[in-house]
Amino acid sequence: MYALKYDEDTCLKCRTQDCLAKCQYIDIDKESAKKEILKIAHGEDSSVLHDCVTCYACEEYCSFNNHPFYLIVEKQEELDIPPLPRPIIKRGIKTGIPFRGEPTIEKINGRALLMGAFADLMHLIQGKLFEGLPVISTDPRKMFHYFCQLMYLHYARNSVIKERLPKIIKTIAEHEVTEVVCFHDECYGTYTSYCPAIGMEVPFTPVHFFEYLYNRLLELKKEIKPVKLKVAYQRPCSSRLSPDKHRFVQAIFDLIGAQTVEREYVDENALCCGGTMEGQRREGSRKRTADLRRKNIEDMKNAGAEVCVFNCPACYNTLGQMLVQSGIRPVFMSDLCRVAIGEKPEGWR
Amino acid sequence: MDSVYEALVEIVGPEHVSSQPEELFIYSWDLGTTEPHRPDYAVAPRTAEEIRKIVQLANKEKIPVVPLGGGLSLAGLAVPFKGGILLDLKRMDDIIEVNERARYALVECGVSQGKLTAYLERHHPHLTHSEPGAPPAATIAGNVVIHGQGDLAHPYGFNSDMINGLEVVTPTGEICQFGSCAIGAGWFTLHPLPDVGLFLGWTGTTGIITKVSLRLFPCKKIRGMAQFVVDDEDLVPEVFYKITHTQMVEDIMATSQAIPPFSSELHHFTINIAADSEKELEFKLEIVFDDTLGEYIHKGDGGYLGFIRGLERPQLSKTSDWRKGGGFEYVGSIMPIEQYPECYRRGKEISERHDIPYTVLARCIGTAHAMMFSWTYAFNRADPKTIEHAREALHETDDLALELGGTIWKPGLYGQRLVMEKLNPNTLELMRKIKQLLDPNGIMNPGNWEAQ
Numbered sequence: 181m182y183a184l185k186y187d188e189d190t191c192l193k194c195r196t197q198d199c200l201a202k203c204q205y206i207d208i209d210k211e212s213a214k215k216e217i218l219k220i221a222h223g224e225d226s227s228v229l230h231d232c233v234t235c236y237a238c239e240e241y242c243s244f245n246n247h248p249f250y251l252i253v254e255k256q257e258e259l260d261i262p263p264l265p266r267p268i269i270k271r272g273i274k275t276g277i278p279f280r281g282e283p284t285i286e287k288i289n290g291r292a293l294l295m296g297a298f299a300d301l302m303h304l305i306q307g308k309l310f311e312g313l314p315v316i317s318t319d320p321r322k323m324f325h326y327f328c329q330l331m332y333l334h335y336a337r338n339s340v341i342k343e344r345l346p347k348i349i350k351t352i353a354e355h356e357v358t359e360v361v362c363f364h365d366e367c368y369g370t371y372t373s374y375c376p377a378i379g380m381e382v383p384f385t386p387v388h389f390f391e392y393l394y395n396r397l398l399e400l401k402k403e404i405k406p407v408k409l410k411v412a413y414q415r416p417c418s419s420r421l422s423p424d425k426h427r428f429v430q431a432i433f434d435l436i437g438a439q440t441v442e443r444e445y446v447d448e449n450a451l452c453c454g455g456t457m458e459g460q461r462r463e464g465s466r467k468r469t470a471d472l473r474r475k476n477i478e479d480m481k482n483a484g485a486e487v488c489v490f491n492c493p494a495c496y497n498t499l500g501q502m503l504v505q506s507g508i509r510p511v512f513m514s515d516l517c518r519v520a521i522g523e524k525p526e527g528w529r
Numbered sequence: 530m531d532s533v534y535e536a537l538v539e540i541v542g543p544e545h546v547s548s549q550p551e552e553l554f555i556y557s558w559d560l561g562t563t564e565p566h567r568p569d570y571a572v573a574p575r576t577a578e579e580i581r582k583i584v585q586l587a588n589k590e591k592i593p594v595v596p597l598g599g600g601l602s603l604a605g606l607a608v609p610f611k612g613g614i615l616l617d618l619k620r621m622d623d624i625i626e627v628n629e630r631a632r633y634a635l636v637e638c639g640v641s642q643g644k645l646t647a648y649l650e651r652h653h654p655h656l657t658h659s660e661p662g663a664p665p666a667a668t669i670a671g672n673v674v675i676h677g678q679g680d681l682a683h684p685y686g687f688n689s690d691m692i693n694g695l696e697v698v699t700p701t702g703e704i705c706q707f708g709s710c711a712i713g714a715g716w717f718t719l720h721p722l723p724d725v726g727l728f729l730g731w732t733g734t735t736g737i738i739t740k741v742s743l744r745l746f747p748c749k750k751i752r753g754m755a756q757f758v759v760d761d762e763d764l765v766p767e768v769f770y771k772i773t774h775t776q777m778v779e780d781i782m783a784t785s786q787a788i789p790p791f792s793s794e795l796h797h798f799t800i801n802i803a804a805d806s807e808k809e810l811e812f813k814l815e816i817v818f819d820d821t822l823g824e825y826i827h828k829g830d831g832g833y834l835g836f837i838r839g840l841e842r843p844q845l846s847k848t849s850d851w852r853k854g855g856g857f858e859y860v861g862s863i864m865p866i867e868q869y870p871e872c873y874r875r876g877k878e879i880s881e882r883h884d885i886p887y888t889v890l891a892r893c894i895g896t897a898h899a900m901m902f903s904w905t906y907a908f909n910r911a912d913p914k915t916i917e918h919a920r921e922a923l924h925e926t927d928d929l930a931l932e933l934g935g936t937i938w939k940p941g942l943y944g945q946r947l948v949m950e951k952l953n954p955n956t957l958e959l960m961r962k963i964k965q966l967l968d969p970n971g972i973m974n975p976g977n978w979e980a981q
């Protein structure tokens with residue numbers, strides 16, 4: 181019923197093969213890249229299907245919006261080349277099953293903030309920045325009713341996303357929301373990139389969390405005191421699905437007086453947190469991920485970062501402890517913004 | 530005022546004795562499905578000498594004495610089935626000595642797991658003990674009495690194998706010591722004196738332990754937990770075997786439970802790893818997850834879920850809120866690890882029959898010498914029907930543990946009967962004689978281990 185909008189002709193005409201040529205995890209030249217992407221499009225086995233670490237980045241690298249990553253994932257599923265071991269896939273798929281009754285649906289008739297599967301992080305949306313903004317998915321026991329499901333791209337399980345997502349969208353829509361500020365990049369990517377790519381309708385307008393924060397900070401501009409911290413940003417995989425919103429990271433930093441450090445692994449060249457990579461079937465995954473994390477944090481440290489700013493709670497979980505050990509403070513963007521307007525987020529010293 | 534009450538007041542002082550129904554009420558229950566029984570007196574002694582006097586009084590009056598630690602053993606083991614004196618040992622909670630170099634702690638019987646953990650963390654960060662997954666109020670003595678196991682069970686065995694010395698008040702009121710302490714030396718070893726292993730596993734029916742010298746072990750700077758998951762229960766025994774072969778890890782447990790959904794029909798290993806440096810940690814992770822379990826990962830049969838730094842101690846299994854009403858009880862067994870698949874399948878079947886979300890757990894004891902396998906059944910405390918279901922499931926599981934070639938760990942009365950029916954008759958007779966010799970009036974925790 182839902183079909184991926186992928187156009188082979190676009191790839192045939194493409195001169196860059198940026199999707200794979202820019203991939204940080206697969207070493208491949210332009211010529212082979214073309215061959216491989218076409219093999220994938222034809223449903224043939226390709227080394228890429230085995231070596232892809234599911235970092236999402238090729239969705240951004242392809243300037244023709246031809247969805248190379250969604251294509252890879254579809255073919256991984258079709259050809260039964262799962263990136264992760266079977267038990268992790270089963271575990272992941274079961275994780276999203278709601279199991280503690282139905283959520284309470286409150287009609288909103290306007291804009292709302294959607295916590296998705298992070299209802300246990302309500303402490304991150306406190307204070308003036310969020311005043312007057314109704315919130316959806318506030319009960320950790322019921323939050324999987326709002327889980328965007330896009331995580332299953334890492335599991336090569338498009339089928340699960342397609343099967344469950346309509347129900348999720350319906351549940352959100354039942355709140356009668358017009359605009360939905362997505363707490364997590366992944367929800368935003370789901371509704372603005374994945375859904376259109378497969379022809380699934382979204383009956384509300386998604387708003388990127390950072391765009392919301394930026395605009396709210398503008399409203400509170402008078403209260404901003406420069407935080408004067410040297411910051412690095414950990415870009416999450418799902419932000420590759422909304423590269424047009426990535427600019428708000430810098431815009432916010434400029435607004436709140438945070439100084440972005442000069443790094444090698446930044447923006448398009450950002451490194452994955454490794455959350456999904458370390459468990460992958462590909463030989464050496466654990467060790468490769470440990471090295472990747474070290475490289476990432478070393479880069480922040482060498483650049484003089486005092487703080488590493490996060491959008492994604494999963495990245496925060498995977499890198500947080502290592503950062504602290506390296507003397508860099510992990511902090512969520514919303515908390516940093518709160519500090520800028522003189523508030524004291526939970527645990528802030 | 531009755532004379533026993535007065536005599537007890539004489540021994541421990543009025544504030545440490547009660548015969549008030551509201552206070553006796555709380556001593557009549559444990560957390561599990563056992564029917565409550567009210568004691569006649571609750572007494573909280575402070576010294577072994579006071580205990581000695583209480584026991585002498587009980588012998589004179591021929592009334593039961595039931596020792597109580599944290600009261601968290603769940604199987605009704607400290608429920609005063611025949612009334613009498615409930616001996617609440619929590620006031621005896623001095624940590625008498627920690628010997629850093631010989632690595633042991635000498636504690637009074639009321640010292641809780643939580644207290645020892647906190648004390649060691651603060652004063653002896655290089656030392657740790659094998660902490661069970663019980664709530665922190667569980668006592669060291671109550672745990673060794675029932676052959677408990679903690680988070681160092683894989684490298685070092687049962688907690689009752691970690692005893693360097695004991696002080697015991699016998700049922701007839703003598704204070705005895707066992708181990709090097711008995712000859713006036715330090716509390717550093719239980720061996721090589723003649724073996725008088727009469728107090729462990731007897732659930733307080735052969736005496737009251739008043740002091741325990743417990744072995745401590747190196748506590749490394751980095752301690753954390755890795756997770757590994759398989760979806761085929763038949764793989765679990767060989768994974769245990771392979772991990773234990775590396776001798777690189779501390780605790781190893783496998784769990785499976787119906788709730789939350791992500792754990793259902795999957796088997797999650799939690800593997801505690803400790804290291805003094807990043808180099809040591811990486812080396813261990815490499816040996817365990819790349820070299821030893823890598824083949825499962827590559828084939829897609831097993832998944833590495835990462836290593837989390839920092840141990841949450843105790844590592845409690847969370848099941849009590851699967852049901853409204855917050856009750857649960859489990860059957861524990863000591864079982865050959867190769868029986869994991871059958872234990873899991875049959876346990877799940879029992880749970881489903883009784884409409885209880887299944888929860889099973891296996892902890893490796895020694896170098897895969899055995900496992901403690903437990904089946905937990907949740908119930909609603911306010912709903913007698915669900916309690917009855919859980920009780921039936923527990924009894925069926927006691928039968929199952931024996932049928933599968935295991936032994937029941939800390940059995941309640943029903944399980945004790947099953948074990949005694951199976952016991953070698955000469956052994957049973959010897960147990961009966963020992964009990965008769967030590968406790969001629971049968972005052973100690975009556976109902977338990979009563980060989981006919």
Ligand SMILES: Cc1cc2nc3c(=O)[nH]c(=O)nc-3n(C[C@H](O)[C@H](O)[C@H](O)COP(=O)(O)OP(=O)(O)OC[C@H]3O[C@@H](n4cnc5c(N)ncnc54)[C@H](O)[C@@H]3O)c2cc1C
Pocket residue numbers: 595596597598599600601602603606607618638660661662663664666667668669670671672673674675676677678679732733734736737738739845846974
């Ligand atoms: C959630 C949960 C998890 C658990 N996990 C574990 C685990 O991982 N490992 C484990 O081993 N156990 C576990 N347990 C079981 C139990 O709680 C512990 O073994 C605990 O250490 C028992 O100690 P206690 O002080 O509560 O004993 P109690 O229940 O007070 O007593 C146990 C028995 O010993 C007798 N007794 C108590 N003190 C003395 C004494 N000084 N002298 C003689 N007899 C005495 C009592 O009469 C009773 O028969 C768990 C329990 C719960 C509720």
Ligand code: SF4
Pocket residue numbers: 190191192194195196197198199200214217241242243244245246247248
């Ligand atoms: S997916 Fe995009 S970048 Fe890759 S070959 Fe096709 S058009 Fe080019």
Ligand code: SF4
Pocket residue numbers: 199200202203204205206228231232233234235236237238239249252
């Ligand atoms: S998702 Fe990442 S690893 Fe996979 S092909 Fe695209 S860029 Fe490479």
